[in-house]
Amino acid sequence: MARKTGSHSQITGPLVRQAALRLFAQGGYAAVSMRQIASEVGLQAGALYLYTPDKQTLLFTLMHEHLEELLTAWEAVEKPVAPIEQLQAFTRFHIRFHLERLDAVFIANMELRNLSDENFAVIEKLRKAYEDGLQSILEAGHATGAFRVPDLKLATLAIIAMLTGVNTWYREGGRLSRDRVERIYWNMVRRSVGA
Amino acid sequence: MARKTGSHSQITGPLVRQAALRLFAQGGYAAVSMRQIASEVGLQAGALYLYTPDKQTLLFTLMHEHLEELLTAWEAVEKPVAPIEQLQAFTRFHIRFHLERLDAVFIANMELRNLSDENFAVIEKLRKAYEDGLQSILEAGHATGAFRVPDLKLATLAIIAMLTGVNTWYREGGRLSRDRVERIYWNMVRRSVGA
């Protein structure tokens, strides 16, 4: 499937995923039909099955690609030594990365219940791996005495929830620049861990 | 409709809403059929239309009742004088109220896009009113110098996102008691506003 010498454009697959991403984010997985997705790419519904075995796998692929990209991007960030600077790097990275992918983040947070049990397990594992990235920073800061947090796990979840919340209201060209938002949130995050 | 002398139980309406609440939270509005809801209450699908004009109004009613209850409950809370104590009262109230209504909160956060424009406007207004409750506390604390927040609106949204995030992981009988969770989060909220 999808050989190097495909007769047509060989970029239809990504176009399908892109359309599905936008439509799922807009209307929700269950409310979007295969025919709508196909029409967005200029195809008939049947043709989609050249690019995905079924609708649910299409959803899973979108989430999976998003989370893999998230983990890869975070790994690629240069990490400072001091925990407080690591936490700042995380804060800015998280806001920036998530704001650049409103649709994918929305889907990854809202459509978990539409995954099969096996697919859900895979996604949850990736999500957990990302959380662990933040938690290990908090642990390091706890060890050096830079942070004072009563519960590492709760602090991890609270910070991620707070930061991801930006996605629900921030829009390009609004009252505050993205950089300003990052600074303000960093200020709150820093103080929430007592640093 | 629903006169005082109804011949049957006259509690079917609430039972329908209760079933719809649970099913919508579990599977999502679009994925749940009227026949499923009816079956949960022991009725045929047609009978549901004695209690709601259509499926979408049923969703709207659930959200509307939830938010009205939220506002009423917060108004009923006795407010301390000092802003910092008001903020603590808000934190504990928010966590407690939301943890007692997992399904309704989930729906109110996830199914906004399935509302008609007019219904959405009503719900958004109520949500905004609740946010204003927190924001006025932050303003009061800013005025007295008790809090140091660079941006009142952002702090409001960040705190609410952080607190509502508890719903995604807290389960009765878990590692931490609800009271302990409330204390830990209050600690983080307090520090995030520099108090």
Added chain:
DNA sequence: CCTTGAACTGAACGCCTGTTCAGATAAGGA
């Protein structure tokens, strides 16, 4: 006892769903 009327059933309406598949199309290699 008879009438009223709310509560409910069961069938039907037109439409949409995810998925399959035989057949058409057209480009590349030999």
Added chain:
DNA sequence: TCCTTATCTGAACAGGCGTTCAGTTCAAGG
């Protein structure tokens, strides 16, 4: 030029959807 092969269409399938409505049931009021 012919053959192979990836790509895509258009129709079909079985089933589910929200909603309507004529007709049945049955408790309560007069």
